[in-house]
Amino acid sequence: MTSSLAASPPALAPLIADLPPDSVIVDPDRMAGYRWDRANDPNAGMPLAVVRVTSTSDVRAVLRFASEHRIPAVPRGAGTGLSGGSSAVDGCIVVSTERMREIDVDPTTRTVRVQPGALNAEVKAAAAAHGLWYPPDPSSFEICSIGGDLATNAGGLCCVKYGVTTDYVLALTVVLADGTVVQLGGPPLKDVAGLSLTKLFVGSEGTLGIITEAVLRLIPAQRPPATVVATFGSLDHATATVLDITRRMRPSMLELMDRASINAVEDVTSMGLDREAEAMLLIQSDEPGATAAAEVAEIEALCGIADIADQRQVEIAVIAHAGDGNTHPLIITDRTDPEQTARAETAYGEVMDLAIALGGTITGEHGVGRLKKPWLPGYLGPDVLRLNQRIKDALDPLGILNPGAML
Structure with missing residues (x-):
């Protein structure tokens, strides 16, 4: 049900009074959907309240209240993240921006x-x-x-x-x-x-x-792109083709899928993809003939991921924004099988370590969140990590903003 002064914890009464009607949710059943993003963080906590803000002044009121009472505040958008960046922590206020749509x-x-x-x-x-x-x-x-x-x-x-x-x-x-x-x-x-x-x-x-x-x-507006789909008998051939393409032109899209990804997509869509192919490239150009100096070197990384999959006896499907070197290894596991889950978690860590060892990064676009946080110190190094923390401490001295995420 919608929260009210009578139905809410007394400690929240001043905050509720500062906000538009129906902004605050305290019903545990309704708050449950705000605990996780799509990472389904098993350690997500239960919020004290969810506030659906509508303006900058609403957010200001929430953070003033949170700062005064030293209550963690976890911002949340649409909840589609894959790194646990908006996982709730126990006793926090989830600041949902779902109503701020102008x-x-x-x-x-x-x-x-x-x-x-x-x-x-x-x-x-x-x-x-x-x-x-x-x-x-x-x-x-x-x-x-x-x-x-x-x-x-x-x-x-x-x-x-x-x-x-x-x-x-x-x-x-x-x-x-x-x-x-x-x-x-x-x-x-x-x-x-x-x-x-x-x-x-x-x-x-x-x-x-x-x-x-x-x-x-x-x-x-973008010009209508021309699209080419190519399949390959080996990952080596596919990644060599990526290099060849990027030496000659700058495509507007250059995506790679390995065999596991191809078969997963075909299982769902039945669109006629070649299940025998070891790799597939999806290439688009909205400016034929344009050239670029960019190069992509992914062969070692992709082969390294395959080695981890073999060693840990888990399936790792790889899709990649091949044109800019951003891979998405997807470790497939049955969460009801503890032994398989343990192997998958070990493989996940080894993929993170491999990325760092190859001079890459632990996250290209999904954020660190809570899932990749253990590998951030190894990637940044102690000096840069301390610098990040000093900036965080300067802007959030009480540590109330999204605690446990990234830093």
């Missing part, structure tokens, strides 16, 4: 002012109505929120040519841990006054502040 396109300046609860697809549609385009396109673009994209610096299929979320952020409105509201950046495409704090908050996973509005850059 979108305002300015075709003259080719910008869009958007609240964090708006879906990526809604922003794309609003831009398209003016002949414009917002390129970042994570695979979940139809259901993921812009706030989540900002929090994780999301990429997508076309980022090989058009870049990731941070490349389109011109300005942010951010509420800090103590409730202070700051305006960062602005509409000008060129602005070098002061430190580039917008870049600091994009990708910070809600650990430094909560983004309540963004001004994003738009570009002219």
Whole structure:
């Protein structure tokens, strides 16, 4: 049921009084859906309350209350993340931006002012109505929120040519841990006054502040792309082809699937994919003849993942944004089988270690969250990790913002 002063814990009464009606949920059954993102973190806690904010002033009220009472605050968008970045912790306030959906396109300046609860697809549609385009396109673009994209610096299929979320952020409105509201950046495409704090908050996973509005850059609508699908008898041949393509042109999409992924897709879609192929490339070009200097070196990484799968006797399906070197190894396991689950978790850690050993990163676009946090120190090193923590401590001295995520 909808919360009220009478039905809510007395400690929440001042907060409820500062917010619009029906903003606060305290019913455990209704809060259950806000505990997890799609990572299904088994350690997710039970919130004290869920607040469905509608404005910057709502978020300011929540964080002032949380800071005063030292209550953790976990921001949440659409809950489509895969790293546990929005997992609730016991006794926290989940700050849900699902009701913050305003979108305002300015075709003259080719910008869009958007609240964090708006879906990526809604922003794309609003831009398209003016002949414009917002390129970042994570695979979940139809259901993921812009706030989540900002929090994780999301990429997508076309980022090989058009870049990731941070490349389109011109300005942010951010509420800090103590409730202070700051305006960062602005509409000008060129602005070098002061430190580039917008870049600091994009990708910070809600650990430094909560983004309540963004001004994003738009570009002219994409040309209709030409598509080529190619299958290969070996991963080596497929990755060699990736290198050959990227030496000669800059495709707008260059995706790789290994045999396990091909068969998984075919099982669901029955679209006629070649089950005998060891790899498949999906290539699109929206500007035939364009050249680029980018190169991708994935052969060693892909072969290393295959070795881990063999050694641990688990199935690891690999899909990849091959054009920019971003792989998604998907470890397939039966969670009801403890022994198989243990092997899968060991393999997961070894894949993380392999990525670091090959000079890669533990996350290319989904964020660190809670699932990949154990490998962050090994990736960053002690000095850079301390620097990250010092920035976090400066902006969130009480440690109330999304505790346990990333840092």
